[in-house]
Amino acid sequence: MTTMRDIATKAEVSTATVSRVINGDPTLSVTDETRKRIMEVVDELDYKLPRRKSGKTSESIQVKNIGLVISNDETIDPYFLSIRLGVESVCEKYSMNISSILTVGKSDFTAATLSRLDGLIVFGDVIIEDLQDVYFHNNNIVIVDFLPEENTYDVVLSDFETATSEVMDYLFNLGHTDIAYIGGQGAIRGITTEQIIAKEDTRKQIYEKKMKEKGLYNSESILLGDFGSNSGYLLTKELIASTVNPTAIVVASDPMAIGVMRALHEAGIKVPDEISVFSFDDIDSAAFLNPSLSTVKIHTEEMGRTAVKLLYDRLQSDRILPLKVILPTELVIRDSVATKKA
Known part of the structure; x- marks a missing residue:
């Protein structure tokens, strides 16, 4: 197919x-x-x-029109694109029609635009109160990859807390103690306002916790930008020029890690002989880098499929109790990580 x-x-x-x-x-x-x-x-x-139709399915279920709200630029990081492909892959099965794709900061979020939608799937960090100011028709909202303070909506998450802890323990067991962190700066974005609220990324939080537990924490070993390759490249050049001398780097996303490895290569720093790199996402190209990238596999397409199932359940039942689904992750060990040399 x-x-x-x-x-x-x-x-x-x-x-x-x-x-x-x-x-x-x-x-x-x-x-x-x-x-x-x-x-x-x-x-x-x-x-x-995907079929764009209304009426009845073979099971006499009316097709529902839903909207996707995307908070991040898919062209910088394919993470949200993969989630969206998961959503699109099962919409027809669950009698849903994606009639609107709305991007924060680019699309027109008005009550008129959203009034015809039976439900929304929101990707990423969005100020939900701001969204409901214009989408006040129902609570048929499923949020993917973000846990809002309001305990009202269905949520689909990946277990970044356990994953990051496992990455840190794996590096510790290989003898690494000087471990840097290169990540993206999270932000909760307004829909109809220009309000942006900074938020702590779970990966960074767990990295800091594990390093502090070992008495190894150094704030200068943390560098933050966006989640794209160029940011990873520039932050690594900044790290190389600093007084910090890590033997391993934990990177918040594979696109960032591509930039990290490019900067290390240009500086003549060999991966993994001189420095190990461990990342998150497991995008398609991760296995084909040289060396291949050790990473955490995030089941992004399954996150999208799960979001559709939760929204379907909301639309077809009287369920009011919000559900939180946390999907497991997997460590994918490849060639970019090695035992620390004495």
Whole structure:
């Protein structure tokens, strides 16, 4: 069966661009030539678009129109794109039609825009009170990858707390004590306001906790930017130029880690002989880096599928009790990590 990745490869664009063109994202800025090329490949490979219909399914269940609210730029970090692909893969099965894809800071969030939606799936850190100021029609909201203070909504999370603890213990067991952290700065974003509230990332919190427990904590070993490759590259150059001399780096995302490893390579610092790198996400390219990247596998597509199931349950039942689903993670050990040399 043809996938969006197949189309992206043949059209020589990113999977994110293919998805946004197919779904008619009005905020996407690409040339008419690129759009035409993508749609020609869609026809050539006989890709089946999600059905946009109303009425009854074979089980006499009315198709529901839902919206996706995306808080982060998928072109910088494919993490949220992968979650969205998981959502899209099961919507038809659960009689849902994605009729709106809204990006924080780019889309028009108004009551009129959202009033026709039966429910929302929110990706990432969004000020929920701000969202409900314009989406006040119901509480059919599922939040993915963010735990709001309000205990009202269904939530889907990955177990970053356990994962980060396991990464730290693994590095400790290999003899590493000078461990740096390179991560993204989290922010909770407003929908209709320009309000941005800083938040602590769980990976950073657990890193700090584990280092303090061992008496190894050094605030200068923590560098923060965004979750993209360029940020990882620049932060690593900053780390190299500092007085900190780590034997291992924990990186908050694989795209950041790609930039980290590029900066280390340019500086002549060998991975893993001189420094180990452990990351999070397990994106497709992680296994093909040189050396291959040790990382935490986050089941992003399953997060998307789970969000659809929770929303379906909300729409088809009288359940009021909010559910929190925490998906497990896996350590994927590859070549970028080694025992500390004496």
